[in-house]
Amino acid sequence: MVRRMLVVLAAALLVLSLAPPAQAAQGEVYVALGDSAASGPLIPNQIGPDYGCWRSDRNYAHLTAQAIGASVLRDRTCSGAETDDLYNSQSTDLGDVPPQLDAVGPDTTLVTVQIGANDLGLTDFIEDCLNLLPPPVGDACNDDYVVGGQDKWRVGTDALRSRLLTLVSDIRARAPQARIFMVGYATYAPPNGCYPRVPIIRADANYIRATLMYFNQMLAEQAAAAGVGFIDLQTPSADHSPCASSGQRWIEPYVPTSPAVPFHPNARGMRGFATAVTAAVTSVL
Template sequence: MVRRMFIPLAAAWLVLSLAPPAQAAQSEVYVALGDSAASGPLVPNQIGPDYGCWRSDHNYAHLTAQSIGAATFRDVTCSGAQTDDMYTSQGTDLGDVAPQLDALSQDTTLVTVQIGANDVGLTGFIEDCLNLLPPPVGDACNDDYNAGGQDQWRVATDALRARMTTLISDIHARAPQARVFVVGYATYAPPNGCYPRVPIIRADANYIRATLMYFNQMLAEQASAAGVGFIDLQTPSASHSPCTGPGTRWIEPYVPAAPAAPFHPNALGMRGFATAVTAAVTGVL
């Protein structure tokens, strides 16, 4: 979900158990669109040909495609992607990649799209809230985004509504047979945070939490208004935030203990997300 890379549950059998009817498995043409929350930077194994996208063959889209037995699967998710990159080529550290919407076709039957966080700079915002020293020595970052009594992130989120509606319409135009699912973002901070394990003070952790909840609500509302599905990742990841320990958390903290970019899904998280995505796209809820 980063414009600049940070270097930077379900068990796997449950994912594989969520199989659709045989007819769907034989005919599904699945295209995955999105940013690094979907691509899986540093999660083994990183694959090409677009290595600058930091795309894993164990991200939730790959696991979902395997689970449903998709006849054709195209994953064009890319770290750093914004909504503009759906339409125009995206520059990466290792070269330009094609517009993501180019992966759609008349025979596409399933699309997942997880996008928007980079448009409003949410990951940079989380990075800004790193606070090695609590107040009064350190400063609360949320004050910086509420100057003048207006929440900068809510304004930016609301400004993205029309663009999300247009994007969904454009996906339908290129893939008229497709079932489309907008995918939300995970839980990045539990109530009150867990300072100092994750060095974000309580007020900032609650602000991050509220900001992401509002952002996910916007995505869900735009999906509903456009008549497409919304896949909630916030709820299933609530007990797997960066504040939980290795082997439990789905999102890595500032200093990852598993192969993943900071504040991005690890392999365990991708398996958990694949369970939610597979259940949604197959109707097994």
């Protein structure tokens, strides 16, 4: 009996010695695509080789890759990116960078993509609504974007729907085995805003909030239509908008108090986003 057990144990040890390490077998090849909401401009440390992308080694892609033990991370997120820049070279202040989709291949097992806000110019829209003086001296901005009874931002948002479905299809064609997740955008304005701490008057703050909620809803709907995951960053960041205290905010206001671009995530925000992204990508294996 003892001799038989030793033979069995020896055989088992031989099998284990020939098997690949568990980490290698389960290691993800993770490709992160997206714009400055994903890249983390000015958050230390900014890394190359594409310095014009203003990409941080503490953005949510890097933190998620570390949390899930990814064997490879190809972070191609780039400040200023639009959907076209996933297919074509993007011009930055420090030179052109390759199309983001070039990083996606047959070995890719996980893709996150946060894109679309720059197609509409939503960050510029938020900054356009800054108002150092409240009415009647200062003017509200929300009525500037409704022309002929049509809301410019909703029309533009709806125009992105088919493009996002095509994008998911193109990612699938390049990486048939990959799990794909669209990532939404954070909360940039709480109900009624917080004038004058963030100098956007109540009506405009509510308009910005409604516009971004509609945009995130569109992303979630298109993710569902394409059969891919959607990662909600709006909900977990609800109490961490630019109106929150400096120790609580995830998105910096017009005058940042942490290293970050105005109305972009800070390091604390990236950690919060990484928690949400990690939870989502590990729930679908």
